[in-house]
Amino acid sequence: RTAFLHGRLEENILMKQPEGFEVQGKERYVSQLQRSLYGLKQSPRQWYMSFDSFITNQGFKRSLYDCCVYHNKVEDGLMIYLLLYVDDM
Numbered sequence: 001r002t003a004f005l006h007g008r009l010e011e012n013i014l015m016k017q018p019e020g021f022e023v024q025g026k027e028r029y030v031s032q033l034q035r036s037l038y039g040l041k042q043s044p045r046q047w048y049m050s051f052d053s054f055i056t057n058q059g060f061k062r063s064l065y066d067c068c069v070y071h072n073k074v075e076d077g078l079m080i081y082l083l084l085y086v087d088d089m
Helices: 043-057
Strands: 014-016 030-032 069-073 079-083
Touching: none
Parallel strands: none
Antiparallel strands: 014 030, 069 079
């Protein structure tokens, strides 16, 4: 569950104060999210973008046919295939 909390947001998302946690006298204030929040529709995408950036920096290449398949050729011509499945359910 915590994987979705590490993605940085590219757009501005404002969140009203959760019910029962409003600050007295500031009920109409909102918070601007800096990072992805679990349950947010953008969470899986932001997590994928972070993962993609990391894994491509490690030398893996993304498949032209499926964006969740990565491959890397290692010594002796052996191939490493990494298959990624992202689901927030």
